[in-house]
Structure formats: structure tokens, C-alpha cells
Amino acid sequence: MDALTRVQIVWTETRDLRVPAGGDPATLSTLRRNVAAIANESEKTFSRFEPIPARDDDLFGPDVVDCAAAAEASPSGGLKNLRLILWPSADGKTLSKDDLAPPAPWNSAPPETLELIGRFTVDGHDVSAFSRMVGENEDAPRFVSIVTGTGLPPDTGVYVPREKPRRKVDPKLSRIAFWCTMATVGFFAVACIWSLSIGNLTRSAQNLFAVSAAGPLCPTTIDPANPGTLYGAPRAWLPTATDNGACLKAWQAATVTALDATNRDWWSRVKGWLTSWTVSDSGRAFSLRMPMLLMMATITLLAVAAGLGVVGRPLGLFIDKRNRMSLTRIQFAIWLVILMGALTTYAMFNIGFWAEDLNRIHEGLAYMANAGKTDQKLTGWSDKLSNLLEYMPRMDLALWGLIGISGGTTIVSSFITQPGTPSAPTTAGTMIPPRRTRILSNPDPKDAELADLVYGETAEDEGVVDSTRVQAVVVTGVLAAIYINLALEAAERIGGLTSAEAVNAGTQIFASMPPAGATFLWLLGISHGALLGGKLIGAYKGGGT
Structure with a gap:
């Protein structure tokens, strides 16, 4: 040993x-x-x-x-x-x-x-x-x-039990947490059905648009003679100075017909009613903004319910073992709410848009496995059809890096803020790590405060604002605001051009999450690195300073 x-x-x-x-x-x-x-x-x-x-x-x-x-x-x-x-x-x-x-x-x-x-x-x-x-x-x-129970049967009463009983929560708060959890389940179901309905009605409008007189005449591909189509709509889809063009008029008519619940079953009427709340620009486009915000609020409500049920505080989920508010836990939770809220909303829309064609897609894949191999006109469509079965949007490397940085910072921070973590023994003087100052802790979760997010975590820095923590709060807030608006704006204005192009090209409308980019990831990484560096310096800096 x-x-x-x-x-x-x-x-x-x-x-x-x-x-x-x-x-x-x-x-x-x-x-x-x-x-x-x-x-x-x-x-x-x-x-x-x-x-x-x-x-x-x-x-x-x-x-x-x-x-x-x-x-x-x-x-x-x-x-x-x-x-x-x-x-x-x-x-x-x-x-x-x-x-x-x-x-x-x-x-x-x-x-x-x-x-x-x-x-x-x-x-x-x-x-x-x-x-x-x-x-x-x-x-x-x-x-x-008899003190610890070592060498005795498991059920023996000892003087110092192995685990301290969990702090009891007020029964009233427990009931509130229960009903918050039930509300979370309900809101989650509504958000999912809402996104699914928008996808389904968007596809219905696209089908009506495709068989209209103007539909086949409306271009959706990039025109090499017009570089503006690389990043914008073709001219036929733009409104004129006095009125909407033929393509927009045809799409508006298709939208109105798709939303008409007359002579439809109750489920179709429910989906149409939900979708009608999200039609924007005078019927020219659908929007996922409201169901996405509801999805994010649902995840947030679940976190509140967990905090109330376990600790007895709405923000209890963010109180660590030191009974202090944990900045890294809050950072991780913010990105979890944003990413999972957007990802789930996009995925449910994709399901609603393509699910009715699922059997046809499987038939197409079966055909591609045989006759499609010799038909040059269908080159590349096997991969496209396979991608249509991927309803979950892809995430770029920057987003995966975001998750890794946020989760890794939370884990590393928990080790740094341990009361003391021994290292491998060499001599009597180095077996226990030479932590130079005591890590602050509170006797009860109710003592945790939001001020803990910016105050120092050691006895020497008690009550002192820590600049590394302040910058982490600012950078996280700014980056979160940027990405949540990016995700919401990407879910706006789902119109005829977008849906027609997706059907003609055989792609998901939300095939990938909005990319974060390298600058975004660098800012996040440097901010989290500074935060961890401040924790290390604060916990192990030399005594007498």
C-alpha cells in the first residue's frame, strides 16, 4: 500500500x-x-x-x-x-x-x-x-x-455515520418544486409540438406553392451571372417598389391555404393554430422564435425546480459543496440552456418538415442501392437522402470546443477549490499539497449569495472583488447574448425560398447549428483560462503576501 x-x-x-x-x-x-x-x-x-x-x-x-x-x-x-x-x-x-x-x-x-x-x-x-x-x-x-463502523456490520449504529443526512427542505418548497417540474413537462411538450407544427405547416405550404402556377417559375438556385444570389434571394423573390412579386404572392397564397383549418381533423387544427402565432411579414414567412424561447425557458424552469427541491433555493443548482454560488456552474448552465434549446427546436422543425416523406426517403435509398448506381443523373443523391434522416443539426468544432471548455472548467474548478488535495508522496514535507490559504465556505446553502460570483474564494481575498471573475461574467454574458440572438435570427423568416430550396436540393432546412467561429472560441477559451489561473493563484500563492 x-x-x-x-x-x-x-x-x-x-x-x-x-x-x-x-x-x-x-x-x-x-x-x-x-x-x-x-x-x-x-x-x-x-x-x-x-x-x-x-x-x-x-x-x-x-x-x-x-x-x-x-x-x-x-x-x-x-x-x-x-x-x-x-x-x-x-x-x-x-x-x-x-x-x-x-x-x-x-x-x-x-x-x-x-x-x-x-x-x-x-x-x-x-x-x-x-x-x-x-x-x-x-x-x-x-x-x-464503533466511531466509523469499520469492521462492523453495515447497519450498526455508530458515533460518526459514513454520510451525513441530506439537509431537509421545507415541504412547501418541495411541493412548489414538484409543480414546477410538472409545468416543465407540459411546457416542454408544447414547445416540441409547436416547433413540429411549424415544420409541418411549412412543408404543407411548400407543397401548395410547388403546384401553383408561379411555383415552377420561381428560381431557388444560385445564378452565376448574379453574385448577389450567393448570399441573398434571387430578384424574382424580392418585393417591388409597389407590391410583392409573383413568387411572394404565390407563397403567401400557399401559406393562407395551409393555415386554413376548415374541414380538418382536430390535430391539424391544433397545429395550424399554434403555427398561426408565428407567421411574420404578412404571411411571407414562419418563425421559430417563440417556441425556441419557450424551450429555453422550460430548461431554465427545470433548473429552478431542481434547486428548490434539493436545496430549497431557486438557484440551488448552482450552489457547490462549499455552499457558495459557483460561477463555473452558472456558465455551463447558460450554454446548456442556449445550445439545447436551439438544438431541440431546430430538430423538431426538421422532423415536422420531412417526417411525412420518411417512407419515400427509405424507398429512394433502396432504389439508390441498386439501379441508382448506374444512373448518372442520381449521382450524389444517396448521401443527400441519408442526410435527410439526420434530423439533429450538426455542430461545428467551435461549438464542440465551447462545450468542452465550459464543462472542463467546471470540473477543474471543483478540484482547485477542494479543501486540500494530496499529491503523490515524496517526502514528509511534500505529501500534502502546500495550499497557502484557506478556501472560503459557508455553513449552510442559505448563506450563498450572488456576490460570490465576483468575490474572491480564499480567506486572503474575502470580500475583495476578483477581476478574473468579473471578466468571466462579462465575457460569458456578451458571448451568450451574441449566440442566442444568432440562434433566434436564424430561426426567423422561414419562407418560400428557404423551403423550396430545401426540397429541390434534398437538404434539411436546419442542417447545422449557427456557427460560433474561431474568434468566439478564442475569447471564451482565454476568459476561462484566466478564471482558472486566478483560482490557482488564489489557492496556492505564497504565504505572507
């Missing part, structure tokens, strides 16, 4: 023990050396390995140093082949059997074989530590503790 594991074991088993008034502090050090010796000989005896605070921790520092010294010391001959028990004892010579009988072989061990190591207190209880030699044919656990 390596020294680091022994330190964790010794710390876990003895961290709650205190030497009573008038007692000898050296007895606790002796106990720790005994635990370390047993851990070195019988690792399987122990199953608890808890994080170790820093050596210079204001509260636990001396105990951590003592545990490290015990774990690193070479066991003497007198510490080998021993059993150890932490148990109540009224006289310091025998094990108490009043509340709970000690397990075998301690329940039958003669008092003269027990050697007292020391007496300690823990959480209002008195316990004594005894050792004895391992007897022949004894296979019971070498270490038994």
Missing part, C-alpha cells in the same frame, strides 16, 4: 477523535501509528478513504501532519500482527457490552490480553482504544471502530 492511501485511512479513522482534558496527546499519535501499521498489513480491512485537508489548514492542519507522520513512519516490530478496536470502556480495562456487544474475537478476549492505547472522546461519547495480538485461525477484521 502506498503512503498516500495510508494517510487517507488514518485520517478517516481518527479525524473525529479528541483527547479528553488532562489526557496525553501522545496517545492519539500512538493510535494513528497502530492504524497505519494495520493498514499496511491488511488493506482490505478498510473501505473508507476520505479527502485530506491541507497541512496548513487552520482547523485540521496539526492533525493532518500527525496522520502523515504516522503513515510514513516504518512500523516497529511491536506494531506488527496486531488487532485494534475503538470501543466504549467503563474502566479502561474491559470492553463495554451494555449497548452493543463487541464482535468476535473481541467478545471473548480475556481482559489480560488487552493493552490500552488511550482514551478519547467523539461527539459526546467516550471510547477507548485497545490492541491485542492476532490469534491463530482468526480471520475477523483486524480493525474495529
Whole structure:
């Protein structure tokens, strides 16, 4: 067993023990050396390995140093082949059997074989530590503790339970969280059906437009003689100075007919009613803005419900283990809401637009697998048809990088803000990382404040505004505002040209998410790097500064 594991074991088993008034502090050090010796000989005896605070921790520092010294010391001959028990004892010579009988072989061990190591207190209880030699044919656990439960059956009542009970939430808040969750389910269903309906009605309008007199005469392809068609609509689709052109008039007529719910079943009427709320520009285009905003609000409401149900606060999802508001969690949540809201809305629209042709697409793929191979007119259509079955929009490398940077920053930040994280042992002075200042924490989640987002996280920077955190807030806010508007604008003005071009070319209208771009990713990466750098400097900067 390596020294680091022994330190964790010794710390876990003895961290709650205190030497009573008038007692000898050296007895606790002796106990720790005994635990370390047993851990070195019988690792399987122990199953608890808890994080170790820093050596210079204001509260636990001396105990951590003592545990490290015990774990690193070479066991003497007198510490080998021993059993150890932490148990109540009224006289310091025998094990108490009043509340709970000690397990075998301690329940039958003669008092003269027990050697007292020391007496300690823990959480209002008195316990004594005894050792004895391992007897022949004894296979019971070498270490038994009524304090932590090591060596005892799982359901045994101990003085320091392995896990603290979760903080109870006010029943009223729990009910509010429940109904918020139910509302989330309802709003999510509405947002999905809304997007699906717009896609379906857009395709219906496209079908009507295609069979109209003007439809076949309206160009959708790029005209090499007119470079403006590389990024804009062909002239036939533009309104004139006095009226709409023939293409726009034909599309408006198709839109009105598609939205007409007369003599239709109830489901078609529902879809038409939902879609009618999103028709813009006097019937010339459809819009996904409202269902996308509803989808993003739904994800946000789910986060609020989780916070209320678990912590009892609307922003509870963003409170970390230190009971402080976590900036990195909020950053990750912002991008999750924006990306998943847009991605889901686009995907549901694509499904509504092409789903009615699903069987026909499969037939086309079957044809391409045989006769299509020899028909030069259908070259490339196999890939196009396959892409029509990909309803989820693709994301460019910048967006994948955004997710990686945000998620990675959240994970790395959680390690940096640990009370203390040990490194691989080399010498007694370097086993526990030399954190130079204490990481701030609050006793209760209700103490978390939004000010935590900009204040320093260490004792030296308590109440001081941290510039690296402020810039992270600003950059995240600016980039989020840019991309959410980009996603919303991309979902606007889904008109005749867009839908006709998608059908003629055999592509999804939303084949990919709006690209973020390299500059976007660089700004985000540098901002998160500065934030992590500030956390590292704040936690491990030299003392005395």
C-alpha cells in the first residue's frame, strides 16, 4: 500500500477523535501509528478513504501532519500482527457490552490480553482504544471502530455515520418544486409540438406553392451571372417598389391555404393554430422564435425546480459543496440552456418538415442501392437522402470546443477549490499539497449569495472583488447574448425560398447549428483560462503576501 492511501485511512479513522482534558496527546499519535501499521498489513480491512485537508489548514492542519507522520513512519516490530478496536470502556480495562456487544474475537478476549492505547472522546461519547495480538485461525477484521463502523456490520449504529443526512427542505418548497417540474413537462411538450407544427405547416405550404402556377417559375438556385444570389434571394423573390412579386404572392397564397383549418381533423387544427402565432411579414414567412424561447425557458424552469427541491433555493443548482454560488456552474448552465434549446427546436422543425416523406426517403435509398448506381443523373443523391434522416443539426468544432471548455472548467474548478488535495508522496514535507490559504465556505446553502460570483474564494481575498471573475461574467454574458440572438435570427423568416430550396436540393432546412467561429472560441477559451489561473493563484500563492 502506498503512503498516500495510508494517510487517507488514518485520517478517516481518527479525524473525529479528541483527547479528553488532562489526557496525553501522545496517545492519539500512538493510535494513528497502530492504524497505519494495520493498514499496511491488511488493506482490505478498510473501505473508507476520505479527502485530506491541507497541512496548513487552520482547523485540521496539526492533525493532518500527525496522520502523515504516522503513515510514513516504518512500523516497529511491536506494531506488527496486531488487532485494534475503538470501543466504549467503563474502566479502561474491559470492553463495554451494555449497548452493543463487541464482535468476535473481541467478545471473548480475556481482559489480560488487552493493552490500552488511550482514551478519547467523539461527539459526546467516550471510547477507548485497545490492541491485542492476532490469534491463530482468526480471520475477523483486524480493525474495529464503533466511531466509523469499520469492521462492523453495515447497519450498526455508530458515533460518526459514513454520510451525513441530506439537509431537509421545507415541504412547501418541495411541493412548489414538484409543480414546477410538472409545468416543465407540459411546457416542454408544447414547445416540441409547436416547433413540429411549424415544420409541418411549412412543408404543407411548400407543397401548395410547388403546384401553383408561379411555383415552377420561381428560381431557388444560385445564378452565376448574379453574385448577389450567393448570399441573398434571387430578384424574382424580392418585393417591388409597389407590391410583392409573383413568387411572394404565390407563397403567401400557399401559406393562407395551409393555415386554413376548415374541414380538418382536430390535430391539424391544433397545429395550424399554434403555427398561426408565428407567421411574420404578412404571411411571407414562419418563425421559430417563440417556441425556441419557450424551450429555453422550460430548461431554465427545470433548473429552478431542481434547486428548490434539493436545496430549497431557486438557484440551488448552482450552489457547490462549499455552499457558495459557483460561477463555473452558472456558465455551463447558460450554454446548456442556449445550445439545447436551439438544438431541440431546430430538430423538431426538421422532423415536422420531412417526417411525412420518411417512407419515400427509405424507398429512394433502396432504389439508390441498386439501379441508382448506374444512373448518372442520381449521382450524389444517396448521401443527400441519408442526410435527410439526420434530423439533429450538426455542430461545428467551435461549438464542440465551447462545450468542452465550459464543462472542463467546471470540473477543474471543483478540484482547485477542494479543501486540500494530496499529491503523490515524496517526502514528509511534500505529501500534502502546500495550499497557502484557506478556501472560503459557508455553513449552510442559505448563506450563498450572488456576490460570490465576483468575490474572491480564499480567506486572503474575502470580500475583495476578483477581476478574473468579473471578466468571466462579462465575457460569458456578451458571448451568450451574441449566440442566442444568432440562434433566434436564424430561426426567423422561414419562407418560400428557404423551403423550396430545401426540397429541390434534398437538404434539411436546419442542417447545422449557427456557427460560433474561431474568434468566439478564442475569447471564451482565454476568459476561462484566466478564471482558472486566478483560482490557482488564489489557492496556492505564497504565504505572507
